[in-house]
Amino acid sequence: MLADNMDGRKSTGIPKLDDLIEGGIINDSIMMLEGDAGTGKSTMAVQYLLAGIKAGEKGVYVSVDESKKSLYRNMVRFGFNLEEYDNAGALLFHELKPHQMREFLDKGVLGIEEQLIAMKAQRLVLDSITAFALLYETDAKQRSAVHNLFDKIRNWGLTTLIIAESAEENHQFGLRYLVDGWIKLSRKKVGQERIRTIEVLKMRGTKHDTNEIVYRIEKNGINLYPSERMLGGDL
Ligand SMILES: Nc1ncnc2c1ncn2[C@@H]1O[C@H](COP(=O)(O)OP(=O)(O)O)[C@@H](O)[C@H]1O
Ligand SMILES: [Mg+2]
Numbered sequence: 001m002l003a004d005n006m007d008g009r010k011s012t013g014i015p016k017l018d019d020l021i022e023g024g025i026i027n028d029s030i031m032m033l034e035g036d037a038g039t040g041k042s043t044m045a046v047q048y049l050l051a052g053i054k055a056g057e058k059g060v061y062v063s064v065d066e067s068k069k070s071l072y073r074n075m076v077r078f079g080f081n082l083e084e085y086d087n088a089g090a091l092l093f094h095e096l097k098p099h100q101m102r103e104f105l106d107k108g109v110l111g112i113e114e115q116l117i118a119m120k121a122q123r124l125v126l127d128s129i130t131a132f133a134l135l136y137e138t139d140a141k142q143r144s145a146v147h148n149l150f151d152k153i154r155n156w157g158l159t160t161l162i163i164a165e166s167a168e169e170n171h172q173f174g175l176r177y178l179v180d181g182w183i184k185l186s187r188k189k190v191g192q193e194r195i196r197t198i199e200v201l202k203m204r205g206t207k208h209d210t211n212e213i214v215y216r217i218e219k220n221g222i223n224l225y226p227s228e229r230m231l232g233g234d235l
Contacts, residue, residue: 008026008027009021009022009025009026009027010024010025010026010027010051010052010057010159011023011024011051011052012025012044012047012048012051013044013047013048013049013050014044014047014223016213016223016224016225016226017183017198017224020200020208020209020213020224020226021181021200021203021206021208021209022206022207022208026159026180026204026205026206028154028157028158028159029159029160029180029181029204030150030178030180030181031159031160031162031179031180031181031183032162032163032164032175032176032179032181032182033045033161033162033163033164033183033185034163034164034166034182034183034184034185035165035166035185036166036185036186036187037165038187039185039186039187039196040196040215040217041127041128041163041185042066042071042163043075043078043217043221043222044185044221044222045061045125045127045161046061046071046075046078046080046082046125046221047080047221047222048123048125048161049061049091049123049125050080050085052122052123053085053090053091057121057122057123058089058090058092058120058122059091059121059123059124059125060092060093060094060123060124060125060158061091061093061094061125062094062096062101062104062112062124062125062126062127063093063094063095063096063125063127064095064096064097064098064101064127064128064131064132065127065128065163066127067095068093068095071093072086072093078219078220078221079219079220079221092115092119092121094112098131098132098134101131101132101135102135102136105132105145105146105148105149106145106148113156116156116158117156121156121158122157122158122159123158123159123160124153124156124159124161125160125161125162125163126162126163127163128162128163128164128165129146129162129163129164129173130165130167132145142173143173143174145173146173146175146178147178162175162179166184166186176201176202179202180202180203180204180205181200181202181203181204181206182200182201182202182203183200183201184198184199184201185197185198185215186198186199195214196215196216196217197212197214197215198212198213198215199211199213213226
């Protein structure tokens with residue numbers, strides 16, 4: 001499998017999602033993956049890193065929401081053996097406390113930057129940015145922290161997935177304006193049934209699909225079902 005296709009895009013690890021965005025995420029771009037708890041954000045982020053790893057790219061997962069032990073254990077259920085890739089040096093997991101994340105955002109310390117450069121990582125996941133919003137006293141400080149972070153990420157040449165919990169307007173950090181792309185996961189009630197949908201809300205430099213597409217979390221991870229028509233309905 002090619003992780004990096006001809007026009008400088010990276011596979012998301014989900015073929016039917018790649019189809020919606022001209023083949024994948026533009027190299028070096030910063031994407032926001034938004035959704036409520038339990039919508040599959042971490043699972044999708046792991047699939048994204050694995051697509052790279054399978055093609056020889058290295059990936060880094062920075063987490064404040066879930067411990068390494070918990071994520072690695074949960075991913076085994078989908079047949080994703082993260083321990084093995086970690087041991088082989090293809091995957092690096094950093095578990096940060098929120099105050100350490102602030103240190104990382106403000107000063108880039110903690111040795112993470114050095115490790116990213118040393119291992120020549122190409123894919124980064126930040127899971128999640130939401131908790132950090134509370135660490136800054138003012139909106140202006142939040143925005144400046146995120147600007148710093150984005151500058152660093154762009155310098156490192158990483159293609160990045162930033163996970164955000166859904167929030168009213170999701171205006172923390174003004175992220176939706178700063179990121180290059182924005183994908184949203186939702187749960188909806190249609191009749192008696194709860195369905196999961198994915199939407200591409202923004203994708204710079206890309207002619208993307210704008211429909212809400214049904215997805216399911218199945219035993220091999222997240223799968224999209226573009227042919228299933230949405231019948232409408234609200235949460
Ligand atoms: N083996 C599985 N088969 C089907 N669905 C699963 C399985 N394991 C977890 N899930 C679903 O995935 C959800 C958690 O996915 P996760 O990626 O951790 O979500 P998030 O990071 O958005 O909170 C669970 O709430 C559950 O609905
Ligand atoms: Mg999660």
